Amino acid sequence: MTPLVSIIVPMYNVEPFIGECIDSLLRQTLSDIEIILVNDGTPDRSGEIAEDYAKRDARIRVIHQANGGLSSARNTGIKAARGTYIGFVDGDDYVSSAMFQRLAEEAEENRLDIVGCGFYKQSSDRRTYVPPQLEANRVLTKREMTERLKHAHETRFIWYVWRYLYRRELFDRANLMFDEDIRFAEDSPFNLSAFCEAERVKMLDEGLYIYRENPNSLTEIPYKPAMDEHLQKQYQAKIAFYNHYGLAGACQEDLNVYICRHQLPMLLANACASPNSPKDIKKKIRQILSYDMVRQAVRHTPFQHEKLLRGERLVLALCKWRITFLIKLFFEQRGKMKGSAKQA
Template sequence: MDLITIVVPVYNVEKYISDCLDSLISQTYKNIEIILVDDGSTDMSGAICDRYTTLDARIKVIHKQNEGLGFARNTGLEVAQGKFVAFIDSDDMADADLVEKLVNGLYEENCDTCIGGFKRISENGTVSFEEKYDKIVYEGKDVYDKLFARMLGSAPDRHDAVRMSVWNVMYSMDVIRKHKIEFPSERIFISEDIIWDSEYYKYAKKASVISSTAYNYRITPGSLTQKYKPDMLEKICVLYKELYNRFLDDKIKIARLQRQFFVNLRACIKQERFSVSNKSNMEIRTAIKEIVNNHVVHNVSEEYLQVIHQGKQKLFVWIVRYKCVELLYFINKIGGL
């Protein structure tokens, strides 16, 4: 059995970290090392991590200054000894057979990468959603041109996206080291995971998607998705431009990227609701006006209108393209986005 590395970035998760670690030390696949990277936690998370090293010799802890999730993962990769590596977020949990299923997905098809689905769970562990993929293997150019393309977002005419998160994926350390693949900072990109994916899948030779949902993604009151992010528009535009420049000649990837841009833009507008932003009606209208007048938003909406045919999706893009601020304000207020 090959050694598998599990990298867990840790930051101020004292309420959840024990659940996470208990789920990892209980894995049915035993030949693992668990690298906990305490990213400058100011609560008891670091002390809890240290305590777990006395319970299981497979656990190692690195304490470092706070630099963010992406750089914490890089720190874990620097000391990883396994042939393959998986990432788990410290407020999430794994079913007991998560590693075993991913490893089996690698070996059954002789792959260098294996991807599973996930369950979304509430703070107390109740399952609220399950994303399960059909089993499929990608090989050669198809890994980047077809599988990675699905990570950019769904095609304009169907729902076929594969979540781009790096958790519940088994990656080859040989590929990572050979090509010096590192995470950027999420303080620059709203999704450091898709930047990682855009590099890694260029070099992966064979990847298996399995139907497992053994990863449990926890939605907590403190989740980033629950907070108002004043720089969200800027971040989604920075990410879009970065990825667009990587795929200039690939119309299929660009169309998927543009669809995902509007998924992100919906979220950007949704967070302007009073319940999230605590803004006055006038301030919300002003924020929506700034969004539709953004030059990146204008350019993407103009391009994407030429390739979409699905009615509801096209209507939203049209409303944005023609800067219908009052209509967007009304639809958003009644929860129609």
């Protein structure tokens, strides 16, 4: 029998959280679901915990695979999914008991290809609501979504697949899969294609997903050796997407400003957080400034751009002038300030 919704949960080093995650899925008011737990070669007990749950509820399936990264685990889940709709939940997060009923009901009633919601950011001492970053409570057509794609990075609606429910037919129609070569910020290239192909989209201004700010997650680790490689692969995937759909001219400014505001500072902060010598860090900064994605963004974004904040304008100016020792000093000082804030 075909379930209405398939929920895909990749698991890697989520042992402290996976129980709460699965419990939140089993409490769904929508019972017509299947839960696909993908053990991505995790070294902890997440896989064993998942198997214990599967023995207790027939809606749970566990798939074990060698470690291939988040994109690989999600693709494994997509291939195994039988539902009319597909949703994603990260193994260290959890969801409202009404999430999949609300999303599926809206999708069925309005013939939606994608339906999304707001979410809560949960830290150890606070919970903050993040509303949807597209207009809520109205159906957006394919033509309207094409317009929204011109500002996809500014509005950030292409971040995070876990706040959306996707119609399975969309995957088949658009040959949607995650790029397994990208192991960092892999959601946005996927969502660019998904939203471009979607005929009807709707957002609900409801906090149905709880994103846990996990200090041990990949996004929170200060130094990521593979970041440069994967951000460049992400950039190349986006350029290929824009070229394929004839959107390169319309979307280039949005991508350039995004790189200057977010990815360039991430790359520079990552280089300065490395254990390398000061000489090697400055060499790495010069290398980052030579990347095609960085050169294009720095060259074509004026540091007076209205979307840039004061600190972002300063960083962009230093990059335009290639003053590596000041770039290094700026990010080292910022790193120390973040460290002291965490200790406070």
